[in-house]
Amino acid sequence: xxxxxxSRALNEGLRKALENDPKVLxxxxxxxxxxxxxxxxxxxxxxxxxxxxxxxxxxxSGIVGTAIGLALRGYRPVCEIQFDGFxxxxxxxxxxxxxxxxxxxxxxxxxxxxxxxxCGGGIGAVEHHSESPEALFTHTGGLRIVACSDPVxxxxxxxxxxxxxDPVIFFExxxxxxxxxxxxxxxxxxxxxxxxxxKTVVGGTDVTLLCYGPMVKTCVAASAAAADEGRxxxxxxxxxxxxxxTETIFESVRRTGRCVVAHEAxxxxxxxxxxxxxVTEECFYHLEAPVLRVGGFSTPYPPSRLEExxxxxxxxxxxxxxxxxGY
Amino acid sequence: xxxxxxxxxxxxDSLPYGGQPESAEFIQLLTPEGERVExxxxxxxxxxxxxxxxxxxxxxxxxxxxxxxxxxxxGELGIWASLxxxxxxxxxxxxxLGPRDFxxxxxxEHGVAWCRGLDxxxxxxxxxxxxxxxxxxxxxxxxxxxxxxxxxxxHATGYAMGVQRDGAxxxxxxxxxxxxxxxxxxxxxxxxxxxxxxxxxxxxVFFCQNNQWAISEPLERQSRQPLYMRxxxxxxxxxxxxxxxxxxxxxxxxxxxxxxxxxxxxxxxxAFTYRMGAHxxxxxxxxxxxxxxxxxxxxxxxxxxxxxYLVRNxxxxxxxFTELDAESDRLGARIRxxxxxxxxxxxxxxxxxxxxxxxxxxxxxxxxxxxxxxxxEEEVIG
Numbered sequence: 001x002x003x004x005x006x007s008r009a010l011n012e013g014l015r016k017a018l019e020n021d022p023k024v025l026x027x028x029x030x031x032x033x034x035x036x037x038x039x040x041x042x043x044x045x046x047x048x049x050x051x052x053x054x055x056x057x058x059x060x061s062g063i064v065g066t067a068i069g070l071a072l073r074g075y076r077p078v079c080e081i082q083f084d085g086f087x088x089x090x091x092x093x094x095x096x097x098x099x100x101x102x103x104x105x106x107x108x109x110x111x112x113x114x115x116x117x118x119c120g121g122g123i124g125a126v127e128h129h130s131e132s133p134e135a136l137f138t139h140t141g142g143l144r145i146v147a148c149s150d151p152v153x154x155x156x157x158x159x160x161x162x163x164x165x166d167p168v169i170f171f172e173x174x175x176x177x178x179x180x181x182x183x184x185x186x187x188x189x190x191x192x193x194x195x196x197x198x199k200t201v202v203g204g205t206d207v208t209l210l211c212y213g214p215m216v217k218t219c220v221a222a223s224a225a226a227a228d229e230g231r232x233x234x235x236x237x238x239x240x241x242x243x244x245x246t247e248t249i250f251e252s253v254r255r256t257g258r259c260v261v262a263h264e265a266x267x268x269x270x271x272x273x274x275x276x277x278x279v280t281e282e283c284f285y286h287l288e289a290p291v292l293r294v295g296g297f298s299t300p301y302p303p304s305r306l307e308e309x310x311x312x313x314x315x316x317x318x319x320x321x322x323x324x325x326g327y
Numbered sequence: 328x329x330x331x332x333x334x335x336x337x338x339x340d341s342l343p344y345g346g347q348p349e350s351a352e353f354i355q356l357l358t359p360e361g362e363r364v365e366x367x368x369x370x371x372x373x374x375x376x377x378x379x380x381x382x383x384x385x386x387x388x389x390x391x392x393x394x395x396x397x398x399x400x401x402g403e404l405g406i407w408a409s410l411x412x413x414x415x416x417x418x419x420x421x422x423x424l425g426p427r428d429f430x431x432x433x434x435x436e437h438g439v440a441w442c443r444g445l446d447x448x449x450x451x452x453x454x455x456x457x458x459x460x461x462x463x464x465x466x467x468x469x470x471x472x473x474x475x476x477x478x479x480x481x482h483a484t485g486y487a488m489g490v491q492r493d494g495a496x497x498x499x500x501x502x503x504x505x506x507x508x509x510x511x512x513x514x515x516x517x518x519x520x521x522x523x524x525x526x527x528x529x530x531x532v533f534f535c536q537n538n539q540w541a542i543s544e545p546l547e548r549q550s551r552q553p554l555y556m557r558x559x560x561x562x563x564x565x566x567x568x569x570x571x572x573x574x575x576x577x578x579x580x581x582x583x584x585x586x587x588x589x590x591x592x593x594x595x596x597x598a599f600t601y602r603m604g605a606h607x608x609x610x611x612x613x614x615x616x617x618x619x620x621x622x623x624x625x626x627x628x629x630x631x632x633x634x635x636y637l638v639r640n641x642x643x644x645x646x647x648f649t650e651l652d653a654e655s656d657r658l659g660a661r662i663r664x665x666x667x668x669x670x671x672x673x674x675x676x677x678x679x680x681x682x683x684x685x686x687x688x689x690x691x692x693x694x695x696x697x698x699x700x701x702x703x704e705e706e707v708i709g
Contacts, residue, residue, distance in 0.1 A: 059515075059522070062523050066482075067485060068481070069487070070489045071485075073490065073492075075492070096475045103680050106460075164683075164684060245687075
């Protein structure tokens with residue numbers, strides 16, 4: 001076991017992928033000599049060369065568009081979008097081309113492209129550097145959307161995403177890049193949980209708290225605080241946002257009778273809305289209260305001096321948990 | 328600011344948009360009258376049999392287009408994007424490709440599809456609404472039609488970057504060709520593709536069919552500069568060819584593809600042509616352009632000049648033309664029959680080929696819809 005930051009765990013996972021498959025490429029802005037603005041690709045260009053770790057021109061549509069072409073040629077590109085708010089120039093290529101080409105070709109084309117996006121707030125950044133655009137992608141058939149929350153998952157899930165034959169949008173919890181954990185980088189991935197399965201992080205009996213990415217740590221802390229007040233909060237890290245592991249969600253909610261979904265993204269038309277609807281459909285007679293959502297407001301992301309009020313913290317999560325007991 | 332800059336800025340509003348070029352401004356090897364002219368930069372040693380082959384391509388491709396328009400009018404196709412007038416640009420460039428080269432088309436490259444050996448009936452599947460394309464791009468080295476304007480230029484460039492990484496650039500290397508139109512040159516993706524291709528020196532040829540119209544917008548709405556001249560700003564050569572001259576399109580594309588194969592990087596070819604028909608069968612060009620313009624271009628027809636050349640120089644006997652007419656009729660009949668008999672896909676096909684790997688949520692949706700459909704059948708039986 002090696003103690004790694006989440007950023008380093010991703011780096012080790014990418015290194016493994018580059019070692020295991022000569023078709024794997026890394027491409028993005030500043031991913032080469034600099035090693036990426038979060039150092040996720042640190043040292044990889046030095047070890048694997050400029051043809052495999054590619055500093056691209058500064059244009060996101062070009063990154064994804066050329067990655068599609070490389071995938072058509074048999075490569076497995078891993079694109080880095082430098083910040084969440086910069087994915088939009090590539091949104092067209094992702095949603096109209098990457099997501100749909102297999103369908104368009106009646107299965108003749110396979111596009112194993114991974115798009116890594118550091119997401120979420122909490123680092124005191126300027127505008128466009130703190131967003132959570134996952135729901136804009138989960139709405140598009142043909143894409144797989146995953147979010148890692150800790151170093152162990154980061155290491156395994158990035159490799160699983162790269163070996164997946166479908167396009168994967170891979171969200172990385174920006175403010176957790178520096179969190180540390182023991183990661184087994186010597187062994188294989190056989191024992192790792194598949195990336196399309198949710199994980200119960202804390203077991204509980206009174207309420208199911210669903211979260212992913214940067215919110216997992218917050219929700220685990222909220223669960224501990226609730227335990228002090230005598231409430232047993234089960235925390236589930238969704239990990240896969242598309243497709244959702246509804247089996248794990250429904251099993252938990254049927255047991256607890258209550259459900260709260262927490263994400264940094266705006267609540268309106270967010271992933272929580274989708275989950276609430278599905279839980280209501282499938283767990284209706286088990287519910288003691290409506291499914292509640294806690295997340296960002298229906299506003300643009302605020303200036304960083306206000307972000308502590310915008311990003312749900314432990315207290316806002318607990319407030320939502322408390323409200324489910326008010327019915 | 329220099330005096331010149333100031334002068335230009337001051338008069339920018341009063342400058343006319345870029346006008347139509349004189350014919351001398353492009354590479355031409357066969358005049359509209361069917362006279363063969365030489366160009367020292369583009370020598371073309373071509374046999375009579377090869378010219379007859381190109382003529383056959385032009386005629387048959389126009390026939391495919393004619394049938395498809397008729398099928399749309401009869402309700403058999405939802406829509407059709409006609410290539411009328413652009414046959415030479417497509418056949419000339421298409422026949423310049425080697426078997427290992429890879430083409431990335433828009434949705435109007437029926438002539439290139441023909442040259443790549445794709446059955447035209449496969450194209451009708453898309454325009455009938457039976458599939459979104461569905462052919463195997465690798466089988467014909469011809470990618471799927473791309474409808475979002477300009478997107479495929481980046482795919483072509485990325486593919487060419489893959490060719491480089493495979494070590495397939497060199498004397499007998501591979502090259503890639505990206506097709507797009509004059510309207511697409513305003514898209515960010517096309518400009519990004521130019522940048523990527525340039526800085527990576529990718530083996531890709533950008534083949535722009537400037538057919539003068541992006542639906543209703545004339546070229547003047549896209550550019551003040553002749554399109555081929557843009558290449559210089561990106562750092563690679565640009566050349567304008569008479570897009571209605573199949574021989575010139577063949578020679579110019581051959582040279583650019585060979586340069587790309589040998590590692591000399593990209594070329595932008597502007598094939599100066601004309602969209603003689605509507606943008607698609609849903610369009611009405613009489614709302615935005617004058618009939619006189621079409622009449623002028625009819626005199627430059629890409630097929631008539633080849634026929635004139637063959638006849639005047641005794642390079643084809645009368646029987647060649649009559650046999651070609653018969654072949655064209657047979658092709659037309661086959662297309663009509665295949666289109667009319669084309670079955671709708673099974674409703675459950677909606678759910679196929681979305682993902683490679685299992686997706687439980689999609690499978691649940693599929694099963695639910697299947698059960699729903701089955702319920703109707705039971706009702707009918709009951």
